[in-house]
Every structure is written in structure tokens, then in C-alpha cells.
Amino acid sequence: MRTIAAVLVVVFALNATANAKSSRDDHGDAIAALAGLQSAVAEIVHIEDSYAVGRTAYRNAARRALGEVSGALDRVNHLLDQVATPPWQPAVEGTKVNLLEAQENLNDALGERELDDYRFDLTRALASLALAIGRPSQDGVLGGLSGALANTELAVPAGAVRVAGCGVPARAPAYGINAGALVYVALPRAAAAARVPANLAIRSVAVRGDEIVLYTAHAATCKLQRAHDVAAATPAMPMLYTAAQAHAGKIVYVRHCLQCHGTDLQGTAGPAVAGTDFLKTAKFDGWTLRDVRTTVFENMPFSDPGSLSAQQYADVMAFLLASSCYPAGTKPFPQSDQASFASIKLGPMSGVRATNPKNGTCAVK
């Protein structure tokens, strides 16, 4: 456990910002508490493995362990002493309860006289400490303080780069966080290759050039979040035109486009320009909004390209987007090309209710 903390601290120390350190350092408190608990465990394990027969040795060990546990409790109390309710709070509350139990066991040990009683109290303390630390498993660390450190934003050292965890991973070093959960850690490959933090709940590893990205089980929550966002639908879709503009575009369409693309926009002599056929093709061919805009503005109408005004082209784009069920917004589709158009991919959308399900189009008033 100390190994993880050491690697991460070293990696992120390099990246620590020059900002004044805030009064709180939850990650630092947690790392220090964890280190103290591990020292306490080491004391108890050491004395039990030593076949010691003298009471003094046990009492000294219990006293040292008690010191470590008390120090850790101070840190844990500090962690929990805040107005906010961080996502790791339940795990740390559990840690505190188990530490109080261990503290009581150790105090009991200090009052014992029989060797078996010492052993009995120290074994109970060891069990409580194990719960306070957390249980490593093949799927990573579950529960306890180390679980909170491995699975939540408690893993992020002060000053390290925190980014939204469901996007494309940021340049290393960085922590990807989603809803307080740790989604990934991006590390410089040189640092990570030597000592990958073993107790992170790593589900998959991606290598990007000179970086390595360690994904936790929480990467799955991103997919769930995306599905939820899509189901909630339209607010997440780009709003590229106004309803009034789409109406104006309908008149342009009828005059200049309908003859080849049809009253239902499914194509007669020309291709479909809205709805299911159009959006499926857009996805298959990888069209961006810029691609379609370029075709409309520069190559249409087929018999007289470029013959419409920029306003007419923008209006007809609004009509086509509206007909493909893209939502209306408050800003009109612009007459000039926009840099953002190159990154807006067109394609079928979930959670959209077409007014004409057969063609997958939406009527424009």
C-alpha cells in the first residue's frame, strides 16, 4: 500500500501546482493515516511472530501500535470533519469505527497480565485494523481506507490534475473523476512501467505513446452515465438553428431542392437529405456538419450551384437539421462556416421521436 502511495506521490509531486496549498489535504491525511495503520499492523505481526515470552515486549508493541492508531484516528477525524459529504465518507466512517474498536482492544491489552490475554486482545485489534485498512482482492481494493483511496477522488493528491473522467483521457499525469469516483489514472509511461500501483482497482490498461492509462471498474459508470444522458436526450444534442429559421428554410427547400429530393426529403432523382436513410449514410460515411454544409453551400442546387444567398443556404440547413429531428435553439444557423462544425458528427440519434417514423423525419411547421 505504501508502494502505491509512494509512486503516486512521486509522480504528482512533479506536477504539483505552485498554488498555495489549501488548508485541507484529504489525500495527504488519508495516506498518512493508512501509513500509520500499516505500522500498527506491522508492530502486532512482528511481536506475534517473535515467540516473545516477556510481558514487556507485548506491552511495548501494544503501546506503539496504539500510538499509530491514535495518530490515524486524528487524521480520520480530520478527514470527516468537513461540511461537504464526499463520496468516500461512508468508507472512512467505517474505518473510524474499526479504528475505535482497535484502539479499545489495544487499551485492553495494556491492562492484561497473562500472555494469552495479550495475544487475544492483539488478535482482535489486528482484525479491526484489517477492516479499517480494507481488503485487497483480485478485483482491487474493496472497502476501508485503502478502498476509498483506490476507488474515489480521495486518490487525488493535492495539486494534481483532476479532469472529467468520462472524456478522452487528459495528458498524463492526471486523474479522471466521474461523480466522485476514480475512473482512471494517466501516468507517464516511464514512471508507470516500473511500478504500476498494484492496489488500484485496475480493470484495463491503455497505452498512448509515452503514457499509460489505468482504468478502474468505475469506467463502466461512464457508459451508464452516457446511456442515461442519451435517454434523457435532446438537451445533450447540439442546438444549431432556430425554429423560425427552419420555417424560412422550408420555403427555400420547396423552391430549390424539392424537385430532386422530394416532398418527404427521401430523394426522388437525388438522394435522401433527412431522416433515417440520410443519418445512417452520414454515420457510415463519417460526415461532419461541415461536410454537409460544404456540399449544400458549394454544390447545391445541382443545376445552379452557389446561386442562393448565404442566408438562404443557412435557412435550408436549419430546415434539413430540423427535418432530421435535431432540436431548435436560440441561435440561428450561421451564414459562415464555424470551426466547431468539423467536430459535430451527424448520425442516427437515440431518444428522438420522429413525427414520421417510417422515414425518421420530423415535420417542420
Add this chain to the structure above:
Amino acid sequence: MLRFAPVLVIAGLLFLLAMPPLEGQSSWPTSSSYTNAMGNNSAWILPARTYSDNRYVPAAKLGAGATAKLRKAWSTSVDARGPLEVSPIVWQGTMYVTSSHNDVYALDAKTGAIKWHFHYVPHVIAFSANRGVALGDGRVYEATLDGHLIALNAATGKIVWNVLAAHDPRNTFFTMQPVPYKNMLLLGASNGDWGGIGYLSAFDAATGKRLWDWYTIPGPGQAGHNTWSGDSWKRGGAAIWSGIAIDPSTDTLYADLGNPQPDFLGTIRAGSNLYSDSMVALDISGAKPTMKWYHQFIPHDTHDWDPAMPPVLFTGQVGGSPRDLVAAGDKAGNFWVLDAGTGKLVYHLAVSMQRGQNTQPSKAGDIACPNTNGGVEFNGGSYLPETNFFYVPSTNQCGIWTSPGTAAYIAGQFYLGGAFPKQYGPSTGYMNAININTGKFAWRKKLAFPQIGGALALSTGVVFTGGVNGDFRAYDAKTGAVLWHYPTGLTIQAPASYYELDGKPYVVVGAGPAGVNFADPRFGQGAPTLEGTYSHPVRALITAFTTP
């Protein structure tokens, strides 16, 4: 030599007479039926009737006098979502036609009654068009707008097999009528304005399995590759859009290859850009085609002036002597006659108004004539041995070409390096008769509208063609006098075909909406109203005419 002379017609007729009586509907065209198609006036089983690709009918039963009395025999309505460009296939009283969106219809050739109808819903890349089916071995074969090759049961219209025949369906589709040859179906890919490379493919007619591809642009290490600068050959175009001609006696295939890409920007493809805008003669006797010769009509084209006309093989009288020839026409308004054996130019003449042909599309725009839909179009023309004249319609239009100086490839969109030209100036046409003996016009008739309907030449000295104004006409082959005409009220972009049934002659033609390329507000359905309706009904009709 003189392989395409009328003497072959007689041989074909003799062959037919020697054949047993035609069987019932259970028999289908065979390899010899195709090879001897010239002599069978009851059928029309290849796109342009014979492998020579010449719409010529020997011993026709329709003279000039009877032509003047032609009347409508029947008219059948088909899917009207695009123009009709179909060349009907007729066999034993059944006619097979297609509509623009790949619907296939089997019609009673005598009454027009629909026997079966195959409905298909293809994705349309750019414009809808289909030029018809092939028939053989109980199957009807169609190549589609979404890059498939489909075999239907000819008796029922149900799918037998359906294969993806285009290598990249994002930028490739089919408009061409498949050509049956031996056990193969030959098919050219339409991808010449969308960033593909043209290719001719052969498929096993029984299974649809691909047998070979012949690419129209030489790759690295092949002769002619150095006619493309850099990697420009990779999206160089040279599609095979329409018909091909075959000389079965030598297994030689003739094809006209389309324009180079990007259409209007030559600076990024320096060189002559072989084999764009060329005719090629291929030996198809082996496992893969090999080139016999090529003739490039327009090196380094920057105006989409490809030789749209299918090659026509014929034996004509040149300077008083018979000679095996092959004719071509391009959208730049040229009519070309080559030696069929060598590809050497015999002569050429301009059949449309030509201006500004050495200019380049620029940011400001250049004016050149013909327009990209002008010159000689995809139905080409025909040779009539009885007059030694070649009949070919042509169009006069000019255009303003612009190019921003850059070209971007977007899958499934035009790859032009500019925009299609804005039509400028006149929009008229000619019906031309060219004296093959001299290479000069025998006669030509000026028309007030573009003319792209090809030519159907009857041995009786009658030539049929249709115009985009919807008028279907018959000319006196010797004089150009109009013998008869019929206003369809629609737009004619399809070629006419001929067959005989129960001793009577029939002439059939498709007419429909104007489509993307040949919309003319003066004709057909006109422009849509603000409500999205038209002043005239939008229809597509197959109409057959016969004598009383």
C-alpha cells in the same frame, strides 16, 4: 475482317431460320441467342440489341409510310421518383424494364399489363437512374444504386441471389445494364465523380461470384501510371457508366472510360491522366482482361467532358471502301470514328457548339461550351448500313465553371474540386446524320431543346429519337424529314427499342420526370409550387407504339 458488315446480319437470319421453333416461356436466351441477336426481330435481349451496341434493326417491318400511322399500343405507369433511362429487354412476349430506384417490372409486351413487380429500396448516393436488366437462364439481373448485383427469378420476380458488387459502396453505385457474355455478367462501376477509381467487373452469372476486375487507371508499375502526378491516381475516376460493345469473334471488349477526378481541378493531377476520357479495347478471352489498344479523346480533362456515348461497332464505307469502325461521342461535343482494329483516328467532327475549351475553371469562373450535360450523351447514336449514315443527337449548352483551387474527399459526396457548372446561354439540340463516307454532316436538324435520346435505326430508313421536351419522333433517315411524332408530356432520356409480336412491329420508349441532370422548366412537370406540387402530374411511363 469486316466483322460488323450487314453480311453478318444475313448469316444471323439464316442461323435463326435453321433453329427449331421458339419454345415456350420456359426457354431463355443462351450464348448463341446473344451472339445472333441481330437476326431475331421478335426479341431485344442486349442493351443496344446486339453486342455491336448499334441500335439497328435489319428487315424491319416498319416503313416510312407505316411509321406515319403509328399509334399508341399501350402505356404502363412505373415508379416515378426519378427519370427513366431504361432500355427494355424483350423476350418471347415479355418485356423487362426498370425504374430509376431499381424497381423491376415484367410486362406483357403486347398489352403492357404488369406480370410481376420487384420493389427495391436502395440508398441513393447522388442521383437515381437505372438503364435496365440482363436476361438469361431464367433470371433477370439488375445492378443497383447501392452497389449490389441482384438475380431475380424471371418468372416470378423473386430474389435468387443478391451480392455486394461494389468494392466501396460509399462512393460507388451502378447505373449500367449488366451485359451477359458467355457465362459472365459484365458490369462497369459508376464512381467517376465521387472519388473512386473506375473498374469493369465480370461476375459468374450462375452465382454472382466475382471473376475479375479490370481497373481503368494504371497502378504503380503499370504502363501509363506516370500520367498522374503524385497519388492523384488513387481517386482518379475514369468510371464506366454506360454501355460496352463486344466483338465475339475475337473476344474484344470496347469501353469508353469517364472523366478524371477531381473533375474541375487539374493542378493536383498533372499529366494526361490515362485512361480517363479514353476508349479501350480489351481482350477478354483469358482469365483476366488485357489491353489491345487505347485511344484518349481528351487528355487531362478539367470539364467533365467524358465520352458518355457507348462505343458502336460497325462496318462502314469510308472513302468508298468498307472498313471496320468504332464510333464514340463525348460531352465536349465531339463525334469520333476510330479504326476498330487499331484504335487509330479515322476522323472527328464537332456536333455541338464548342467555345472556350482551353480555359481552366478558376475562382472567378470560366465560360466553356458545351456544358457538362451537353455534347453527346449516354444514349449515343446508331449506324444505318442502308444509308451509310451515323445518327447521333447532340446538345448545345454552355456553362460557367468555378474551382476554388482545392479539392477535399468526403466519402459519399462529389469529389469535384469545384462545383458543377452553372448553365449559361442557349439550351438547344441537334439531330445529326453524319455521312461515314466523308465524315461530314449528311443533314442536321436544329431543335429548341437538348437532345439525348439516342437513335433507333430501322433498315426501312426510319430513325427514332426522343427529346427532353418529351417529344418522341421518327425521322426519314435520308432527308431528316419528320415522319411522325408523339408528345409524351414528360421528359425522354431513354433510348427507343423495337420488337415484333404476332407479325406487328412495336417501338417502345420510356418517359418520366426530368431528374437531376436534365431539368428544364420549359418542359415536363415544370417547377414545383410553394406547396410542393406540380402543374403537371409526375409520372413515369413505358409506352409502346404499333401500326393500326
